[in-house]
Amino acid sequence: MRTVxxxxxxxxxxxxxxxxxxxxxxxxxxxxxxxxxxxxxxxGCQVLDSLLHNxxxxxxxxxxxxxxTGYAVVYLxxxxxxxxxxxxxxxxxxxxxxxxxxxxxxxxSLVRTPIDRVNTGDNxxxxxxxxxxxGEGLHVTVLIKGAGCDNMSALRMLTPAEGxxxxxxxxxxxxxxxxxxxxxxxxxxxxxxxxxxxxxxxxKRALTRRSGVPSPDPEIADLERQVLDxxxxxxxxxxxxxxxxxxxxxxxxxxxxxxxxxxxAINLDCHSHRVQExxx
Amino acid sequence: MSGTPRKLASPFDPAALVELRSxxxxxxxxxxxxxxxxxxxxxxxAIAAGEPLPVDVESQTxxxxxxxxxxxxxxxxxxxxxxxxxxxPYSPLLIERGLKAMIGKGRRSPAVxxxxxxxxxVYFGAVEGTAALLSSCITAAEVVAYDDLGTEAVRRLQVADxxxxxxxxxxxGDLYLEGQARWRRARA
Numbered sequence: 001m002r003t004v005x006x007x008x009x010x011x012x013x014x015x016x017x018x019x020x021x022x023x024x025x026x027x028x029x030x031x032x033x034x035x036x037x038x039x040x041x042x043x044g045c046q047v048l049d050s051l052l053h054n055x056x057x058x059x060x061x062x063x064x065x066x067x068x069t070g071y072a073v074v075y076l077x078x079x080x081x082x083x084x085x086x087x088x089x090x091x092x093x094x095x096x097x098x099x100x101x102x103x104x105x106x107x108x109s110l111v112r113t114p115i116d117r118v119n120t121g122d123n124x125x126x127x128x129x130x131x132x133x134x135g136e137g138l139h140v141t142v143l144i145k146g147a148g149c150d151n152m153s154a155l156r157m158l159t160p161a162e163g164x165x166x167x168x169x170x171x172x173x174x175x176x177x178x179x180x181x182x183x184x185x186x187x188x189x190x191x192x193x194x195x196x197x198x199x200x201x202x203x204k205r206a207l208t209r210r211s212g213v214p215s216p217d218p219e220i221a222d223l224e225r226q227v228l229d230x231x232x233x234x235x236x237x238x239x240x241x242x243x244x245x246x247x248x249x250x251x252x253x254x255x256x257x258x259x260x261x262x263x264x265a266i267n268l269d270c271h272s273h274r275v276q277e278x279x280x
Numbered sequence: 281m282s283g284t285p286r287k288l289a290s291p292f293d294p295a296a297l298v299e300l301r302s303x304x305x306x307x308x309x310x311x312x313x314x315x316x317x318x319x320x321x322x323x324x325x326a327i328a329a330g331e332p333l334p335v336d337v338e339s340q341t342x343x344x345x346x347x348x349x350x351x352x353x354x355x356x357x358x359x360x361x362x363x364x365x366x367x368x369p370y371s372p373l374l375i376e377r378g379l380k381a382m383i384g385k386g387r388r389s390p391a392v393x394x395x396x397x398x399x400x401x402v403y404f405g406a407v408e409g410t411a412a413l414l415s416s417c418i419t420a421a422e423v424v425a426y427d428d429l430g431t432e433a434v435r436r437l438q439v440a441d442x443x444x445x446x447x448x449x450x451x452x453g454d455l456y457l458e459g460q461a462r463w464r465r466a467r468a
Contacts (some may be wrong), residue, residue: 033399039465041329041459041462041463046305046374047407049406050409051410053413054410054411054413055412057413058358058412062350062351063358064348064357064358064412065341065359065409065412066408067345067346067347067348067357067358067362067408068360068362068408069348070348074310104350105348105349105350106349107346107347107348107357107390107431108418108431109431116377117318125288142324148363148385148386148408151363153340171367179386180385180405181363181365181386183408221408226468229467230468233462233465233466233467233468234464235459235460235463235465237460237463239408240386240387240405240461241445241455241456242456242458242459242460242462244463259301261427265444270408271371271408271409272409278462
């Protein structure tokens, strides 16, 4: 058994919140550069050039890549032989978010409830998602999620008869409806199967996969390519100004589902796609 | 569409606005007010109560933005546009009171577009993922209303060569519709 002080987890979360907001990960930068090479519209190329320039400015000046520094999704992959000491794990993660957002000059963007809309002041609480695995490992991934693209995300419970063609249509419909509001080119996380809630969680987690790395399942990888092509046929393009690259990557995750169901959850992430991770 | 950016001064000369066409790149210099969800909601409440607005919007530009906190020595933090459609229920109230331009991202409702062409207001699109770059075009910032709203307070910004694209011009042009129509292709 390995004992880990929760303060260590909190410190990691603090560091990752700052780093994710200031420094775009190499895989997403590479995806933006590929998009710049592939894009055929002049205005789309201008937008992609500015996004790449913006990433340099944010990293060098250590300021936020995007003013919507979003909410922090903290994925903890915890070995089942890890024992936490030194306090409450959730409180430690929230402390990390609060300190990171203060230290990194990041925006407090959360309100206490959707009804009273009082800002919590420190961007807590974090959205914490825990997965238990074998061993003594501990891995922390922080996904920073803006609202423009989250607001355009969608979930539908399809029937088995509607099936995969309807799933692809639903993704395209969601992208068409989102248009420029989701800040394309987007990264698309899709959760297929599970239950109503698990589909959404899979879609969100799919966004943390390194950009454009295909599913290990060849059938799903082929489906990812089909969906990407369908989305890029819309012509929405960078910033929605028109162009050939509307999405950079499609990541599909699947799990078992009920014989009566075909759950589809689509979580969009904007061109400010921000993920960082750390093994402790 | 595209080409050399046109330099514009805000508050705008109505004659200069008439010349703009959807897709034109522009560089805006001068004064821009900021307001987003919460400030617009308060504007609407003030108007409904017959109270004066805390800022005069006549001839002005509103930028839909909630900036990050400024680092010491900086005028403002990162400051890219937020989704404009959330302000659609309120924008016509301001356009009727003389607002001449809006800067944001995303499509506007048919009611807003109609109000814009009727009253001579232009909508510019900026790129959200250029928030760090855009902050360097802001040379001064001061809160002028609703200080308690924090990032959502109304600020008066001094901007220099702030880059944007004309989305909705005064002639019915719409960059989002035209751009997408030009590049749409049949699905494989």
